[in-house]
Amino acid sequence: MSADTREKILQAAFTVLSRQGYENTSIKDIAEEADVAQGLVHYYFKSKQLLVLAVLEYVCRKVEVGGGLEGEAGALRAFEETKEMMGSRTDTNALYIQLIGVGLHDKVIGAGVREFVHRDRMHIEDIAREVLHQREADPTRARGIAAVVWAAMLGIMVQKLVEPEFNSDEAIDTLAAMSLSAVYSSTPAPVAER
Amino acid sequence: MSADTREKILQAAFTVLSRQGYENTSIKDIAEEADVAQGLVHYYFKSKQLLVLAVLEYVCRKVEVGGGLEGEAGALRAFEETKEMMGSRTDTNALYIQLIGVGLHDKVIGAGVREFVHRDRMHIEDIAREVLHQREADPTRARGIAAVVWAAMLGIMVQKLVEPEFNSDEAIDTLAAMSLSAVYSSTPAPVAER
DNA sequence: CAGATTTGGTTGAATAACCAAACAGCATTG
DNA sequence: CAATGCTGTTTGGTTATTCAACCAAATCTG
Numbered sequence: 001m002s003a004d005t006r007e008k009i010l011q012a013a014f015t016v017l018s019r020q021g022y023e024n025t026s027i028k029d030i031a032e033e034a035d036v037a038q039g040l041v042h043y044y045f046k047s048k049q050l051l052v053l054a055v056l057e058y059v060c061r062k063v064e065v066g067g068g069l070e071g072e073a074g075a076l077r078a079f080e081e082t083k084e085m086m087g088s089r090t091d092t093n094a095l096y097i098q099l100i101g102v103g104l105h106d107k108v109i110g111a112g113v114r115e116f117v118h119r120d121r122m123h124i125e126d127i128a129r130e131v132l133h134q135r136e137a138d139p140t141r142a143r144g145i146a147a148v149v150w151a152a153m154l155g156i157m158v159q160k161l162v163e164p165e166f167n168s169d170e171a172i173d174t175l176a177a178m179s180l181s182a183v184y185s186s187t188p189a190p191v192a193e194r
Numbered sequence: 195m196s197a198d199t200r201e202k203i204l205q206a207a208f209t210v211l212s213r214q215g216y217e218n219t220s221i222k223d224i225a226e227e228a229d230v231a232q233g234l235v236h237y238y239f240k241s242k243q244l245l246v247l248a249v250l251e252y253v254c255r256k257v258e259v260g261g262g263l264e265g266e267a268g269a270l271r272a273f274e275e276t277k278e279m280m281g282s283r284t285d286t287n288a289l290y291i292q293l294i295g296v297g298l299h300d301k302v303i304g305a306g307v308r309e310f311v312h313r314d315r316m317h318i319e320d321i322a323r324e325v326l327h328q329r330e331a332d333p334t335r336a337r338g339i340a341a342v343v344w345a346a347m348l349g350i351m352v353q354k355l356v357e358p359e360f361n362s363d364e365a366i367d368t369l370a371a372m373s374l375s376a377v378y379s380s381t382p383a384p385v386a387e388r
Numbered sequence: 389c390a391g392a393t394t395t396g397g398t399t400g401a402a403t404a405a406c407c408a409a410a411c412a413g414c415a416t417t418g
Numbered sequence: 419c420a421a422t423g424c425t426g427t428t429t430g431g432t433t434a435t436t437c438a439a440c441c442a443a444a445t446c447t448g
Contacts, residue, residue, distance in 0.1 A: 020299060021298060021299025021300070022217075022295075022299075023216075023217045023296065024299060094298050094299075097294060097298065098295040098296075098298060098299075099295075100291060100295065100352060100356065101216075101292040101293075101294065101296065102215070102292075102295065103356070104288050104291065104292060104355055105214060105215025105216075105217075105218060105288075105292075106215070110356070113356060114356050114357060117352075117353065117356050117357070118357075121353075141368070143364070144361075144364045144365060144367070145368060147350065147353060147365040147368065148346050148349075148368045148369045148372060150349060151346045151347070151350045151352070151353060151369075152342050152346040152349055153349070154345070154348065154352060155342075155345020155347070155348040155349045156341065156342070156345045158294060158345070158348060159311065159315075159344070159345060162294065162298075162308050162311050163308060163311070163312075166341070167338075170337070170341070171338060171341040171345065174335070174338035174339060174341065174342045174376070175342045175345075177376055178342060178372040178373060178375070179372060181372070181375045182371055182372040182375055184375075
């Protein structure tokens with residue numbers, strides 16, 4: 001049993017990972033932070049890879065977006081929540097970015113990250129579809145819009161992490177304006193092909 | 195002298211980094227790939243960190259965006275070039291993403307990455323300013339737009355790397371549509387503050 | 389112009405760590 | 419007397435970086 005111990009390790013792992021980063025964090029460091037024997041970490045988590053994925057899951061599930069409103073109101077609400085998240089949950093964001101990088105060459109972590117990305121984007125796509133529905137616009141465009149909005153949010157996250165003085169509020173406001181005005185415009189892709 | 199050797203090491207480092215990723219790549223691996231003694235790598239590059247930054251510089255400088263056209267035409271052209279880059283230079287992109295992650299907890303790499311990000315975003319901001327100028331719109335908005343466009347491009351890059359079947363062309367077309375329609379709209383930030 | 393000396397490039401081994409994972413065994417509890 | 423939770427050590431590697439020595443070509447010297 002002792003789900004406490006498991007969680008204690010997860011919390012300690014997050015603390016150490018936030019302080020030192022993935023590649024400077026050893027199982028030993030985590031065990032010490034959790035005040036627990038080194039072997040116990042491997043008792044609960046088969047490998048370091050599975051541990052860090054569990055940590056990501058742990059810190060993300062903690063604060064899932066509440067949701068509630070629908071259509072454009074819901075979208076605006078989501079943008080506002082993202083604004084706050086951008087400044088307050090930097091450790092979680094940093095872990096996310098880091099694991100994306102590691103996952104590019106690590107099968108296990110790569111698979112985990114892929115699921116996270118997919119799930120996040122789906123969430124945005126749902127909101128986009130609602131807005132398009134409300135406007136009676138072509139719902140097919142939800143996929144492309146969601147891809148761009150997710151992408152922009154990730155990129156804004158990165159900028160905020162790389163240079164903390166970055167004005168992420170301004171960027172998100174601009175993104176909100178861009179995505180909503182894109183919904184109005186009837187041309188899905190006004191770019192000349194070829 | 196022997197700038198050849200230096201470049202041979204850079205090329206070998208890129209090869210190995212692309213194959214194995216930053217944290218599974220040792221100086222020894224690179225030396226072997228370059229067919230050179232291990233000590234020589236440290237003769238040319240003081241540390242592993244400075245080496246990988248030099249590699250990023252090396253592979254990025256190789257294909258700088260040509261530029262040429264101005265205003266909206268230049269912007270559309272840049273979007274098209276990005277489309278191609280997204281599929282053809284995946285190794286370079288993967289290295290970029292990876293180093294962003296590593297740089298979050300490594301001072302040396304972090305400083306290098308910060309410069310890269312800043313330079314890239316500035317380039318986009320220049321284009322945005324041109325378009326705004328052409329439209330006789332408020333040039334102040336260039337900064338916010340550039341932040342979002344850079345962010346979106348990075349995020350699209352990530353999605354393409356994480357799931358190769360991702361339709362990055364569609365995403366970039368959507369992004370182009372969004373950013374150009376944002377230029378027309380007169381409200382910089384229609385989101386309710388607070 | 390022959391010999392000495394410096395220089396820049398290069399080598400391979402030594403250093404001084406560090407690590408994930410496996411393991412054997414000790415408690416505590418049901 | 420299991421079984422679950424937990425411990426501390428061992429195993430079998432790995433690593434970046436330093437260092438003394440080597441060599442060939444360039445430069446200097448007499």
